Amino acid sequence: MIFGVVYQAPVMSPLQRQILSVAMRSGPLPRGDLATRLSSSRSRLSPEISQMLDLGVLRLGGLDESRGGRRGSLLIPGGADVGVLAGIDIDADRATVAVTTLDGTIIATEVAPITGDPEPRAVLGRTAKMLERCLPGDLGPLLSIGVSIPADIDPVTGLVESAPTMPRWLQLATAKFYAARFGVRTFVDNDVNVLALAEASCPGGDAHGRAFLVVKISSGVGCGIVVDGVVFRGSYGYAGDIGHISADPANLTLCACGNHGCLEALAAAPAIIRAANNLGAVAESSSESPPAGGPPLTMELIGRAAESGDARLAQLLREVGGHIGLVLAGLVSFFNPSCVIVTSGLAGGEGILLNAIRERIYGRTLPASSRDLKVLSSRFSGNAGGFGAAILAAQGFVGTAGPVPEARPPRR
């Protein structure tokens, strides 16, 4: 069922896709700036732009500020009539669908809780119905779909390769499902990479700089790496898997991977919750935490209790921040990012964690590496809803988020 929408995406040349990619990321764009960013000339871009204006993929968006001469018109991406993008964010406890225009403006969104441990195909079917409701018939064609899930995706096969919080999703071909259902190219990526894309593409995302990191502390500890607005994936698609970096060689805490002292074993949510439970007596005395026999501890409850003065929980968060900060200090030295963005689900307590991370990063890097580094909380609390996934769809549509270029050698 294709429910009354004609799926006819505008046909563009590779150069036109590059032009659109710049226009989508830049805000209203003077033609001269476009030429500079593409290392091209205005005369060479001019016929391409004319054709894109005819297609409706670009529009004129007002006049440039005067620079002495004639004021030029600014270019902006086309509106909903030329086509829309869909983002689908599937988390262990909730699914979010968002439909956006080419410039990232959300025009429809729907959220549904996921309870119990439903059959993955049932979740896929439900999100497809949510997307159908978000796509009324008077909009332009659906151009592409982006999907965010808390799992590692095999970059060659597109199958879910590792999904600690949603084990039933293993080996599932999520992109294939949506692509078959909606007849458009579908791009799937793990939640941290999608969160990183969302950070890069939100208003103000330019301020994060050329290269930045997004670190998510949840069931594991993951890292999204953004370079020039695009997620960096390494040679084989696994870049950012920082959960099993040694955070403390002397710490003998066993990790699920069979090693000890891994960042994930010391600083992921399960480790934090376990340690907080071991402080039981203190947690009970804290007014905000649940009484013994009450609901299980969550990161949010721990964060609130630490923020409201539970000294031992605050100390725990400082220790956890120390482990994360030591690993991040190494990555800052190596990668020289302009910004490290953290999200933890700790609610108000994240500030305590963040300061411990900062203390360790600034304490364990040379000034040249960290002089201009910012360490911030994410503007999204844990996930970016469908917005980041829609940005993934946009990058896929213009060709900057294809599969990892290097074919992985056959498994041995």
Add this chain to the structure above:
Amino acid sequence: MIFGVVYQAPVMSPLQRQILSVAMRSGPLPRGDLATRLSSSRSRLSPEISQMLDLGVLRLGGLDESRGGRRGSLLIPGGADVGVLAGIDIDADRATVAVTTLDGTIIATEVAPITGDPEPRAVLGRTAKMLERCLPGDLGPLLSIGVSIPADIDPVTGLVESAPTMPRWLQLATAKFYAARFGVRTFVDNDVNVLALAEASCPGGDAHGRAFLVVKISSGVGCGIVVDGVVFRGSYGYAGDIGHISADPANLTLCACGNHGCLEALAAAPAIIRAANNLGAVAESSSESPPAGGPPLTMELIGRAAESGDARLAQLLREVGGHIGLVLAGLVSFFNPSCVIVTSGLAGGEGILLNAIRERIYGRTLPASSRDLKVLSSRFSGNAGGFGAAILAAQGFVGTAGPVPEARPPRR
């Protein structure tokens, strides 16, 4: 003095520079492959290529293998008559100059030892004379110069910012000197980045994969990061400064930076030589090591002695390799490179070090991160002579090695 060479570089459009950049890296290139790599069409590239053939910047280099239809001609970079590139490699004890064609073929080279601690300007003057001798008048114009020095270069000012082995070079404007003397654009970078470029550009460099690391153990421990054939520099130009990553938080060895347990304090050449000297009695009993009161220990002597059966020196190299391997394991998890290349100056003993590094990397990463990783010795022993610097010149000439795009905020 411009010694009989007319410095008139061919004028190319940005697209033509991109075309040349691909041709320089690829070997004989079918037009269809060129279009694919530049996400462009053969018809759009055709007039640009014709013009480049007229300029001599490209040449025809034989016929493509038959693919059923008419065999197309292959494109290769122009010969020496269209212009040459100069690479200048300055090390603490030696200077090397190489002149290459656009495709990296060395057509002249000269090496001179540097003894004592000469005035840096005298070294610059001497290398300039070496370059003049390497540039006989019948060659085409000098297109650009690349300079390799064992120092951090401020990416905005181009000044030497930190040079542990050559402290007199601090704040020196090396690029400016050559640019003024030869009237061409000059690009300067630290020795590890230049070594990484050389590894990427040597025959077989493609086998290193999309993203790889080059680690150099000398007076410090540095890392060059290559992504898609270009050195990655991070947001501010300091990426790869891995010497002060914590290799062992419990180790209290003081580092020059004021911290303790830094990789450099445990695994750079001075630390290795100090530890080997502390094993004095053993070193004396080894036939290859110097007698007491003989010449001071060097990395080469240590490596040879370990290789010839000095068990305690071999054990030392294994310990050092463990420290380096632990840090590299973290970087492999984070960056997912296809290859890590090591150079140490240890001569035959490097194999012992390398195996200890491998043991730790494979022991401390998930299979997804390291399944297809190669860990190798560099084909260059410590530096790439002028070759890597000439590749830097080539990248500068075609515009892929410009200054770091992001302006660094003013120092605070």
